[in-house]
Amino acid sequence: MLIDGTAIAAEVRAEVASGVETFRQRRGRVPVLRVVLLGDNPASQSYVRAKKRAAEEVGIDAETLLKPADMSQSAMLALLAELNEAPNVDGILVQLPLPDHIDEGAIIRALDPAKDVDGFHPENVGKLVLGDDTLEPCTPAGIVEMLKRSNVETSGAHAVVVGRSNIVGKPMASLLLRRGLDCTVTVCHSRTRNLAEITRQADILVAAIGRAEFVTADMVREGATVIDVGINRVEDLTRERGYRLVGDVDFEAVREKAAAITPVPGGVGPMTIAMLLANTLTAAQRRTA
Ligand SMILES: NC(=O)C1=CN([C@@H]2O[C@H](COP(=O)(O)OP(=O)(O)OC[C@H]3O[C@@H](n4cnc5c(N)ncnc54)[C@H](OP(=O)(O)O)[C@@H]3O)[C@@H](O)[C@H]2O)C=CC1
Ligand SMILES: Nc1nc(=O)c2c([nH]1)NC[C@@H]1CN(c3ccc(C(=O)N[C@@H](CCC(=O)O)C(=O)O)cc3)C=[N+]21
Structure with missing residues (x-):
């Protein structure tokens, strides 16, 4: 049997789309995702484009913040602090891999765990291992x-x-x-x-x-x-x-x-992208609960 990821991902996206619509009716806004991409790696750009397109199709407000490859770590941390504090931003994804001059661990630790739709923050990893409810990778x-x-x-x-x-x-x-x-x-x-x-x-x-x-x-x-x-x-x-x-x-x-x-x-x-959308909806629901 072939396990058809394209078809299963379409099912998941349809469920997310209906969840987004319910969220919109109840909260008067849609979930918001911000994707941070450093540099112009073609593979990363194509993944990020696919994520943005998929998010928009289910009604999520998605923007990519395209930054130069030589952006400093402190500028990156300042950007994340801004996104963490923005009340309307529900999910933040930092596209990996990051350039060598940036400490990936420091960036991941700087994310608000409640907005970490990749599930990479140590607090979310800890919850995953403990079996607690969390945003899963x-x-x-x-x-x-x-x-x-x-x-x-x-x-x-x-x-x-x-x-x-x-x-x-x-x-x-x-x-x-x-x-x-x-x-x-x-x-x-x-x-x-x-x-x-x-x-x-x-x-x-x-x-x-x-x-x-x-x-x-x-x-x-x-x-x-x-x-x-x-x-x-x-x-x-x-x-x-x-x-x-x-x-x-x-x-x-x-x-x-x-x-x-x-x-x-x-x-x-395709499943990875579908779950990113599901996590963005979950993050929005939990933040506004
Ligand atoms: N479909 C999707 O959505 C995604 C796909 N990917 C893809 O999945 C693959 C793995 O990604 P990722 O986990 O990030 O990769 P990493 O390079 O971070 O990890 C690869 C792992 O494979 C192990 N490994 C390497 N060579 C061998 C070997 N000869 N025998 C046994 N184990 C070996 C490494 O061992 P060691 O730790 O000892 O070095 C390491 O643990 C890549 O092709 C990536 O592009 C990744 C993310 C999402
Ligand atoms: N912070 C972060 N989160 C990630 O989830 C993340 C990341 N960084 N960095 C890179 C990897 C890789 N990744 C993929 C997502 C979708 C496809 C995908 O949809 N692939 C299509 C093909 C796409 C094509 O044709 O190029 C498929 O397999 O059918 C692949 C790979 C997410 N990653």
Whole structure:
């Protein structure tokens, strides 16, 4: 089975749109999202454009604050303080990665946790691990939504997460471990010994590695559910853009063995954006409750 992220994301967006409409009727305004982007990285620009377009389609007021790549850390902190204090701003997203002269941790700590729609602030990360209600990181939250809506059995399942980043691997592991999802979770990374032996034990395999087609068929158990988080550009001069997108999974080979698999594009990516919109609505509702 193909897990269609594009279709599931459209469902989530329709639900958000109806929530936004209710919010507007009750509060007399719409939720407001501000996206901060430093520099002109083309991939970042295209993600940010997609986020803004999706937000507008569900009725969220979204603006991108495009800043020069050499903006100083103190100017960035001042901008965030302004957005934190703005009563009408519900959600703030700082597009990552940031230029090297900026301390990413310091920027994330400077966000008002109530407006942190990425769920990256230490207070929100703490709540996530504790199992408290919080704004959940969009990519792992989107994966949970895909698993639920595709009726993938998680209770007691062995979930193997490859990747331990703060934005995907670690929060993914925390969510899968939670009561309600109840997976047995293994987290792997670049120092893991016998990786293939471990991934072959997965009922649910989440690949968040950042290496094109890294997960091959021999690493996957027959009947597993495979979630491909990777977004890798590989040169393809037959395409207009000069590249195509591939995931961290060798899709054609692995789909023969997997019971369910997410494609790239059209898998986790659209879900990440849909969950950002859901988090923006949630932040607006909680701030005005
Ligand atoms: N679809 C979406 O919405 C999103 C997609 N992405 C994509 O997902 C991928 C992962 O992103 P992100 O988590 O930010 O990436 P990072 O580069 O931050 O993390 C990659 C992880 O993979 C591990 N890793 C690298 N090589 C190996 C290896 N040979 N064997 C086992 N583990 C390995 C690293 O281990 P170590 O810690 O030891 O270095 C690290 O933990 C990227 O392709 C990114 O573009 C990211 C965010 C959202
Ligand atoms: N603060 C922050 N929050 C993020 O959530 C964040 C970030 N920084 N930095 C970069 C990563 C990456 N990311 C993606 C979102 C959507 C797609 C997506 O929709 N991809 C489409 C394809 C898009 C295309 O064609 O280029 C798809 O997979 O179908 C991909 C990647 C969010 N990230």
